[in-house]
Each structure stands twice: as C-alpha cells, then as structure tokens.
Amino acid sequence: MSYSLTTLWFDRSRYLPGVLAVGFSALLISLQFGLLLGLFSISSLPIDHTDADIWVGAPEVLAVDLGRPIRENFLAKVAANPEIERCEVYLQGFSYWSKPDGGNELCMVIGCRLDKDSLGRIRELTPEMASRLSEPGAIVCDESDLDRLGIKGVGDTAEVAGHRVRVVGLTKGIRSLAGPYVFCSVNTAKPLLRIFPEQITYVLARCKDPKDAPMVVQRLRDQGGVSAFTASEFSIRSRMHWLTKTKAGIALGYAALLGLMVGAVVTSQTLYAATAASMKEFAVLRAMGIPRWRMATLVMSQAFWVGIIGVGLSIPAVHGLAALAAAAGSEVILPMWLQVGACTVTMVMAVGSGVVALRSLRQVEPAMLLR
Amino acid sequence: MAMSPLKSSLEGRDLRRSFGQGSMRSTALAGVSIDLYPGQFSLMMGPSGSGKSTLLAILSGLLRPDNGTVHSLGQDIWGMSERQAEGFRLRHVGFIFQGYNLFGAFNAVQQLELVGRWGMNMGYWEARKKARHILDMLGLGKKKHLRPAEMSGGEKQRVAIGRALMKEPELLFADEPTSALDWGTGEQVIELLRGAARERGATVLCVAHDSRIIPFADQVIHLEDGQLKGVVYPDGKSGRPDREDDRSHSSKSVLPGGEDEGWNKGKLGGRLNRTA
Numbered sequence: 001m002s003y004s005l006t007t008l009w010f011d012r013s014r015y016l017p018g019v020l021a022v023g024f025s026a027l028l029i030s031l032q033f034g035l036l037l038g039l040f041s042i043s044s045l046p047i048d049h050t051d052a053d054i055w056v057g058a059p060e061v062l063a064v065d066l067g068r069p070i071r072e073n074f075l076a077k078v079a080a081n082p083e084i085e086r087c088e089v090y091l092q093g094f095s096y097w098s099k100p101d102g103g104n105e106l107c108m109v110i111g112c113r114l115d116k117d118s119l120g121r122i123r124e125l126t127p128e129m130a131s132r133l134s135e136p137g138a139i140v141c142d143e144s145d146l147d148r149l150g151i152k153g154v155g156d157t158a159e160v161a162g163h164r165v166r167v168v169g170l171t172k173g174i175r176s177l178a179g180p181y182v183f184c185s186v187n188t189a190k191p192l193l194r195i196f197p198e199q200i201t202y203v204l205a206r207c208k209d210p211k212d213a214p215m216v217v218q219r220l221r222d223q224g225g226v227s228a229f230t231a232s233e234f235s236i237r238s239r240m241h242w243l244t245k246t247k248a249g250i251a252l253g254y255a256a257l258l259g260l261m262v263g264a265v266v267t268s269q270t271l272y273a274a275t276a277a278s279m280k281e282f283a284v285l286r287a288m289g290i291p292r293w294r295m296a297t298l299v300m301s302q303a304f305w306v307g308i309i310g311v312g313l314s315i316p317a318v319h320g321l322a323a324l325a326a327a328a329g330s331e332v333i334l335p336m337w338l339q340v341g342a343c344t345v346t347m348v349m350a351v352g353s354g355v356v357a358l359r360s361l362r363q364v365e366p367a368m369l370l371r
Numbered sequence: 372m373a374m375s376p377l378k379s380s381l382e383g384r385d386l387r388r389s390f391g392q393g394s395m396r397s398t399a400l401a402g403v404s405i406d407l408y409p410g411q412f413s414l415m416m417g418p419s420g421s422g423k424s425t426l427l428a429i430l431s432g433l434l435r436p437d438n439g440t441v442h443s444l445g446q447d448i449w450g451m452s453e454r455q456a457e458g459f460r461l462r463h464v465g466f467i468f469q470g471y472n473l474f475g476a477f478n479a480v481q482q483l484e485l486v487g488r489w490g491m492n493m494g495y496w497e498a499r500k501k502a503r504h505i506l507d508m509l510g511l512g513k514k515k516h517l518r519p520a521e522m523s524g525g526e527k528q529r530v531a532i533g534r535a536l537m538k539e540p541e542l543l544f545a546d547e548p549t550s551a552l553d554w555g556t557g558e559q560v561i562e563l564l565r566g567a568a569r570e571r572g573a574t575v576l577c578v579a580h581d582s583r584i585i586p587f588a589d590q591v592i593h594l595e596d597g598q599l600k601g602v603v604y605p606d607g608k609s610g611r612p613d614r615e616d617d618r619s620h621s622s623k624s625v626l627p628g629g630e631d632e633g634w635n636k637g638k639l640g641g642r643l644n645r646t647a
Contacts (some may be wrong), residue, residue, distance in 0.1 A: 003477070003485065010476035010518075280472045284531075285489065287433055288538065289461025294489040366433045369468045370424040370546050 004301035018270030022310025025263030026346040029256045030318045038331035042177045044235040052119040052204035053213040055234045063238035069199035078203045083212040087205035090120040091189040098159040099150030106179035111189020119204040129169035140169040145180035160192045271357035287366035303354020307347045379406040380574040386439035399425040401597040412568040412575045414588035422597040423578045431544040465535030467545040471527040473519040479530045486537040505533045525556030545577040
C-alpha cells in the first residue's frame with residue numbers, strides 16, 4: 001500500500017471530514033443537475049415520447065410548448081422534400097381548463113393524428129385511447145393531474161377555452177410542468193387552442209433514412225419562413241430555454257458552486273491539519289536533505305485518494321437518493337456525462353484542496369526540531 | 372609544526388550567532404571554533420542556553436551563522452546555495468532528535484524504507500531489504516512491523532537511529548537523544564551512536580545533558596554562555612588531535628578536576644576512570 005493510503009487508513013478519523021466533504025460535493029452536483037434535468041425533461045416530453053425526425057414550427061420558436069400558429073400549407077412544403085417519408089400536422093399550446101366545480105387551470109393541449117403510424121402521438125396513448133379520442137371533444141390526461149384538473153377519472157367532463165371536453169382515458173407517468181397535458185385529436189384541439197382552421201403549430205416529419213434529417217432541416221431553414229429542427233435539437237433547445245429562462249440554471253450553478261466551495265474549504269483544512277500534525281516528521285526528512293517535493297507529492301497523493309474515496313462513496317449515494325426521489329415522484333436524470341462531469345469537477349476540487357494544503361509544508365523548518 | 376595523525380572531518384571557525392533584535396538581541400554563540408573527527412563520538416555538553424543546539428544546528432547546516440565558517444568533509448557548507456546545502460545533507464548527514472519524530476502511520480520498516488526511497492532513490496524492495504537489515508542490527512528484528520504507538524521510548528529512538536543510518540551518513544548529529552529515556556535504555560542508544568562512529572567511521576556529534584554519557588565519548592566539548600569552555604578527551608590518548616593550531620584556535624583542553632569551575636569536577640573524574 002502506498003504511503004498516502006497507509007496514512008489515510010491509519011488516520012481515517014482525521015481524514016473523514018475531507019472524504020465526506022468531497023463525497024457531499026459530488027452528490028450535490030449530481031443530484032441537483034439530475035433533478036433539474038428531470039424537471040426540464042418534462043418540457044420536451046412531446047418530442048422525446050414521439051417518433052418524428054423533424055419538427056417545423058414558426059420562425060424563432062424557443063421551445064416546443066411555445067409554438068405559434070403557422071399556416072397548414074407548410075405541410076406540403078415539407079412533404080415536397082424527397083427524403084421525407086411521412087409528414088403530418090401537430091398542434092400544441094396553452095389553454096384554460098375550467099374545473100367542473102369552478103376555478104381555472106392552465107393546461108397544455110396537444111392535438112395530433114391518432115392512427116397507428118402517427119408521428120405526434122405519444123407512446124403512452126394506447127390504441128384504445130387513440131380510438132376513443134377520435135370522437136369530438138374527447139381528451140386524455142394523466143392520472144397524476146386529476147386533482148389539479150378537478151376531475152375524478154374517465155367519463156368526467158370539463159371545459160377547455162369554453163368548449164366542453166370529456167375524459168376518455170388516463171395515461172400514467174406523463175408529468176407536466178406549467179400545466180397538465182391534455183391529449184386530443186387535431187380537430188378537437190383547434191377550438192381548444194382558438195386557432196383558425198387553416199392554422200397548425202408544427203409540421204412533424206419522418207425521413208426515409210433518419211440520417212438525412214439534418215440535411216432536410218438545413219434545407220428548410222434555407223427556404224426561410226419557418227424554423228426547423230431535428231428532434232434531438234428541438235428537445236435540447238426546449239430544455240435549455242426553460243433552464244435559462246427560469247434562471248434555474250444560474251441558481252443551480254450557484255448552489256453547486258457553494259457546495260464545491262464548502263467541500264474545498266473542508267478538504268483543504270483537513271489536509272492542512274493532517275500535514276501540520278506531521279510537521280516535525282517532515283522536518284526530520286528535510287533536515288536529512290530529502291527534497292520538499294517528495295513531501296508535496298505525498299500531500300497531493302493524499303488529496304487524490306481523498307477525492308477518489310469521496311467520489312466513490314458518492315456514486316451509490318447519488319443513485320440511492322435518485323431512486324428515493326423517483327419513488328417520491330421527482331425524476332432524477334443521471335446521464336453518463338453528468339456523472340463523469342460531477343466526478344471530474346469534484347476531483348479537481350479535491351486536488352486543488354491539496355495544492356492549498358501544500359502551504360503548510362512551507363512552514364517545515366528543520367531548525368524547529370532543535371531545542 | 373607537528374602534523375595531525377587524524378584529519379578533521381568537520382571544522383567550525385569563529386562561529387557567532389545571535390537571536391532577536393535591538394534590546395531583545397541575545398547572543399547564542401560568541402565565536403566558537405571546533406573540530407570533529409571521523410570515527411569519533413563527540414559529546415557536547417553545557418547548561419541550558421549555553422548554545423549547544425545552536426552550534427549543532429550551524430555545524431550540521433540547518434542554521435546559518437552570523438559569522439564564521441563551517442568546513443564539512445572539506446566543503447564550505449555555508450558558502451553553498453540552499454539547494455547545494457540540501458544536496459550535501461542528503462548525501463552526507465543524518466539526524467537524531469530528542470522527540471523521535473516518527474510517522475504515526477508507518478511501522479518501523481516503513482520509517483526507514485521511506486528514507487531509502489525518497490532520499491536515495493532506492494526501489495521498493497531494495498529499500499525494504501536494507502531497512503530490515505538495519506533494524507535487525509539495532510536489535511529490532513521482532514519489532515519491525517510495529518508502529519510508534521506500539522513501541523517503547525527506547526525502541527522508538529532506535530528506529531530513529533536506524534532512519535538516520537539508512538543513508539549511511541558520514542556525519543551524524545544527535546540532539547539530546549537520551550533525554551526522554553531511562554539510563555539503561557539511554558546507554559544502549561549511546562552505544563549505538565558510538566558504534567556508528569567506530570564501525571562505520573562516521574563523525575558523530577551528540578548534544579546531551581547527562582554526564583553519565585561522558586565515559587562513552589572520544590571528546591567532550593563543553594559550552595557555556597555561547598563560548599567554548601574546553602574540550603576533554605576522556606581516554607587521554609586515542610583520537611586526540613595534537614596539531615598545535617588545533618589547540619590554539621579551537622579549544623583549551625581542560626581535564627576533569629582542573630581549573631574549570633563549571634565542570635563536574637570530582638564526579639566526572641570517577642566516570643572517566645571507568646573507561647580509562
């Protein structure tokens with residue numbers, strides 16, 4: 001075992017605060033970003049849960065839920081591209097839900113084609129639900145939103161934008177951000193969104209070869225008059241918009257920075273105190289001419305292992321807490337890049353703390369050993 | 372002028388050192404000259420505040436004198452740059468201090484092995500082998516895997532000696548190595564230091580308070596108020612430099628029971644007779 005690991009294990013109670021501080025920092029960064037990613041993934045849910053390769057909307061659309069009406073004849077323009085296999089209309093926008101016993105609630109109406117190959121129908125809508133949605137005024141919402149919408153379940157009625165709607169089915173696990181999702185047919189959606197009959201919100205398209213999507217998107221952009229995105233682009237754009245628009249990203253950045261700073265202070269103080277406690281031992285080595293960099297390497301190696309152990313402890317803790325959050329209804333998304341990023345940032349913090357602790361070695365003076 | 376049969380390995384000349392400034396300034400050394408010889412165990416004694424540790428620090432290259440020179444193994448150590456001095460200490464100097472200053476986390480082998488690997492760029496197995504060998508020689512064969520907390524004071528000091536011997540230094544400095552030990556254990560430690568001089572030809576300088584160590588020494592240097600009060604050669608014969616210039620500038624030889632008031636008169640004479 002290396003000298004640094006031997007010291008760490010022997011003096012584990014002394015190093016424990018540093019290890020925990022590193023672990024806590026990694027945990028904080030991963031969970032905060034994971035929670036936020038989970039939260040804002042809701043905003044791109046209509047993109048992520050459907051099969052379109054390309055989304056075409058009004059110019060400079062900021063996020064999928066902020067689409068503005070465009071003319072329906074854009075459908076033909078998109079369809080004219082030879083790479084396109086299928087394209088269809090799609091409506092999405094905010095409206096007002098009037099609860100049966102009074103009171104209004106903002107809701108997000110989504111109107112799409114309902115057939116088997118539909119590009120805009122989320123996967124959670126079963127064929128039975130799709131079939132029932134073809135009736136005028138039929139809607140499907142998520143069971144988690146029943147209270148918010150003031151209804152009890154299938155068969156209940158309410159009003160959206162003054163139009164009577166009837167619940168014909170309930171999805172599971174489709175969470176919403178600003179307002180509950182209300183799924184319906186294109187024909188039902190138009191009056192609920194108060195848009196003209198010849199207007200739609202998006203044109204969705206699928207390419208014969210999905211690899212052609214970026215090329216078609218670029219061509220549509222070049223033609224002007226619309227904004228076009230590949231599905232993944234639009235998904236990221238939607239999430240990033242809400243992340244930046246709500247300033248949640250900045251708040252999170254500060255919180256993560258604060259966590260890192262606390263971690264850095266505790267870790268550097270732990271390492272500093274541990275090094276200071278061995279000052280006389282180091283002084284003997286200095287007296288014997290052993291260069292300072294050897295001791296600095298030991299301190300840096302200790303910082304490295306404190307980082308590795310702290311980060312190592314944080315990984316199962318992050319996944320455990322993410323599972324707990326999921327059980328409580330908050331999704332925590334932990335992509336590999338986030339986990340690697342959090343571990344890297346925390347390791348840099350730990351090693352940086354080691355550099356700060358090195359100043360204790362400057363006080364090592366062999367003459368201090370002589371009385 | 373008679374030539375010396377023994378060439379000194381360490382020469383300090385007119386060493387002066389003060390601490391503090393202005394009215395707080397105190398003189399720790401007021402012009403001390405001294406010679407040490409290879410293969411000899413030299414003992415430096417004197418009351419508290421007499422400048423013993425300061426002189427040891429200056430002679431060993433740890434503390435820069437205000438004035439004077441130190442030639443160690445023929446090199447002017449205070450004429451060197453800090454890096455050169457560090458390199459010199461690395462190659463030639465070992466230290467033993469009153470506080471054993473052993474790393475709490477490491478066992479006896481690791482304490483020595485560390486010096487081999489960090490100080491002499493030895494490989495792991497080479498350093499380990501040498502550390503074990505030295506510990507065996509120091510009678511710590513069965514204590515090799517104990518940490519400092521599991522050892523007695525004497526054992527810890529022997530490990531500290533082993534650490535100093537790991538580099539096979541030509542100059543070995545010990546600052547009150549027996550102060551925290553009972554006499555029986557301290558005697559063993561002194562024997563080890565004397566052995567380092569006799570068997571390895573090292574120049575050993577030991578600062579101590581305990582007059583019972585005197586009979587073990589080849590020369591006893593007595594300091595008082597920052598000045599050299601005398602150098603005694605307990606065996607009266609061997610290793611005594613007879614160069615005229617040595618006598619004239621480095622010391623006046625004072626034998627026990629002689630004119631020096633501050634020297635342990637009758638008591639010391641008895642001790643010396645033991646080894647004579």
